[in-house]
Amino acid sequence: MDLFDYRAQKASAASKPLADRMRPKSLDEFVGQSHILGKEGLIRKAIEKDRIFSMILWGPPGCGKTTLARLIANETGSYFVHFSAVLSGVKEIRSVIEDAKNQQKLYQKSTILFVDEIHRFNKTQQDAFLHHVESGLITLIGATTENPSFEVIPPLLSRCRLIILNGLSSDNIAVIIDRALKDSERGLGKTGIVLDRDALSFLIHIAEGDARIALNNLEIAASLLIPEREPGKNNKTGHISLQVLEMALQKKALVYDKSGEEHFNLISAFHKSLRGSDPDAAIYWLERMLLAGENPLYIARRMVRFVSEDVGNADPYALGVALNAMEAFKFLGHPEGELALTQAAVYLATAPKSNSIYLSSNMVKKEIKSSGSQPVPLHIRNAPTRLMKEIGYGKDYRYAHDYKEGFTPQDYLPEKLRGRRYYSPTDRGYEKTIKQRLEKWRKLKKGSKPK
Numbered sequence: 001m002d003l004f005d006y007r008a009q010k011a012s013a014a015s016k017p018l019a020d021r022m023r024p025k026s027l028d029e030f031v032g033q034s035h036i037l038g039k040e041g042l043i044r045k046a047i048e049k050d051r052i053f054s055m056i057l058w059g060p061p062g063c064g065k066t067t068l069a070r071l072i073a074n075e076t077g078s079y080f081v082h083f084s085a086v087l088s089g090v091k092e093i094r095s096v097i098e099d100a101k102n103q104q105k106l107y108q109k110s111t112i113l114f115v116d117e118i119h120r121f122n123k124t125q126q127d128a129f130l131h132h133v134e135s136g137l138i139t140l141i142g143a144t145t146e147n148p149s150f151e152v153i154p155p156l157l158s159r160c161r162l163i164i165l166n167g168l169s170s171d172n173i174a175v176i177i178d179r180a181l182k183d184s185e186r187g188l189g190k191t192g193i194v195l196d197r198d199a200l201s202f203l204i205h206i207a208e209g210d211a212r213i214a215l216n217n218l219e220i221a222a223s224l225l226i227p228e229r230e231p232g233k234n235n236k237t238g239h240i241s242l243q244v245l246e247m248a249l250q251k252k253a254l255v256y257d258k259s260g261e262e263h264f265n266l267i268s269a270f271h272k273s274l275r276g277s278d279p280d281a282a283i284y285w286l287e288r289m290l291l292a293g294e295n296p297l298y299i300a301r302r303m304v305r306f307v308s309e310d311v312g313n314a315d316p317y318a319l320g321v322a323l324n325a326m327e328a329f330k331f332l333g334h335p336e337g338e339l340a341l342t343q344a345a346v347y348l349a350t351a352p353k354s355n356s357i358y359l360s361s362n363m364v365k366k367e368i369k370s371s372g373s374q375p376v377p378l379h380i381r382n383a384p385t386r387l388m389k390e391i392g393y394g395k396d397y398r399y400a401h402d403y404k405e406g407f408t409p410q411d412y413l414p415e416k417l418r419g420r421r422y423y424s425p426t427d428r429g430y431e432k433t434i435k436q437r438l439e440k441w442r443k444l445k446k447g448s449k450p451k
Contacts, residue, residue, distance in 0.1 A: 019215035021186040022179065023067050027075065031211070032172040033064060033165055043068070043163070047075045052110075054133050054140040056118065056148050056157065059165025062210030065143035068165075069114040072141065078112040079103040093128045100138050111138045118142030119151030126153045133159045167209030174204055176211050177218055193222050198242045206249070206293035221248040266292070267302060270345075274303075275310045279349040286345050290338055300326035303344055314354035314429030321347050352429030360423040367420070374414030409445040 024030045027037060027044065036043040046052050052072055057065040066082075073080035081096050100111035113129075115121070133140045133156070140160060142148075148157055168176075180187040181195060195203070195218075203221075207214035221240045224247065266289050273281035289299055303322045311318040325344035329337035383394035398408045411418055425431040425438065 017216065018180060018187065018219040019212045022176070022183065022215055024064075024071065025074075027071055030064065030067065030071065031175050032168045033068070035166075036163060037068075043072070047072060050076055052076055052078070052112070052139055054138075054160040055163050056142045056144065056152060056160045057163050057165055058144055058146075058148055060167045060209060061145055062207075062212040062214075063165045063167055064211065065165060066114070066116060069112070069141045069143065073112045073114075076112075077109070078139070079107075079109045081111060081113050083113055083115045084117065093125065097132055097137070100132070104137065113138045113140050115140065115142045117144065119144040119146040119148070123153055126156050130155055130159065168207075168211055169209070170204050173207050173209070173211065173214050174200065177203060177214055180215055180218060188218075188222055191222065191225075192238075193225060193240060194238070195240045196242060199240050199245045202242060202245055202293075208293075208295045217245075217249055221245050224248050263294075266294075267299075270299070271302065271306055274306055274345065274349050275353065277349055277353065279346045282345045282349040283342055286342060290341075296329050296334075296338060296341060297326065300329060300341060300344075303341070303348060306348060309358045310353055310355055311348060311351050312354040312357035312431070313434055314352040314426065314431045316430055318348060318351050352431075354426045354428055354431050356423060356425050356431065363422045367417070367422070371416065374416055377411065377414060379410075380412060407441055407444070409441075409447075 027047070030037055033041075035041060038044065057068065059065055070080065072078075079100070081099065083092070083096065096111075096113060100113070103109040103111050118126075129138070129140055132138050140156075142152070142160065144151060148162060152160075177195065177200065181189065181193060183189050199221075203214060203217055206217065218240075221244055224244060225238065225240065266285055270282060270285035270289065273285055286299065290296060300322070304319070304326065307318045307322045321344050325340045328340035331337065332340070378392045379395055379397045381388070381393040383389045388394070398410050400406050400408055400410075402408075413420060423438075425435040427435065
């Protein structure tokens, strides 16, 4: 390589985004995912023994799926092909298969085919891999943010090991940011930039476990402080303060304090506004959290929990509304998906309320701790064998559908607990109908001899 080529290569590397430059070059540099990359981790063991298998990496954005696939290829000396499910089709797949055959025949190299966003492949495209994955010609590593059970065809999924990656923790993100600030070759070490503590906390918070977002935001903020390079002058800069970070990201830090108290205060205010049937307050606290950079999916999960705790069967449709809002946000993302969360919040705030499900669940848990594991009554036990039938399993069981209105008086609780009432529906919403139905059945049962 001559001097011109070296300078061109160096300039090209420097022009890459910080997130790309800071990609780990070895497993020891990799941050997070200790459950698979620790000393006894499945992937580390497979690499050490050179027994890499086809796998689907399932995890949120920025958790290291692409980086891990590259490291596996580097550590095993395999021929690596990066394949985008968005840009490629069956024609490109055939080309990759031919390349894999040549690598095996001419260089005795195995091929690792990394398919980014494998969930975007249709059935025909996924089918094209099957034979070659099964034969071992290629080791397939697919990456997806979507549940593979729904997005990857069963025959392909059965030939791959599912590896679940977790979102990076706050400590993980802190380590990644610190490395980027100190690394003089690939990072910002030569700039002398220092990140103020409150700015670091905000940067970690809005990254939401995504290393790429953290590094991209750090680079944007740093670009406001790094002056044009002037020969002979000290080009080191100062601190990235919270104010600089807010200006760079155009996001106000209405954010939670270091102890996390404000985070819990806001979600508590939101939950209590929903419970108190105040849609105006619910929208206000929802927007406060979104503008502060709270993970919208966390808010969505709390609404799903709220439904079962505070709405219950008073409105059986409420759970579907909350779940649909969560799926809508996953589908649309920021900012369009936020409106679905607002719609759900208004619906839940104005829905009839009941905590009967919550109370009954707690009562049953307390009962089980108190009375222990009571035996299942014989008449409702499963009786798949002749011996079980002979000793009374399933004897005198009444099949409800054989009776008028699909109901017949019969006991289902253990003998020592007969007559216990855990679920007490309210007179609000649909629970009023449930209450009337139960009262009718309980009267019939009371006048009948228990079996």
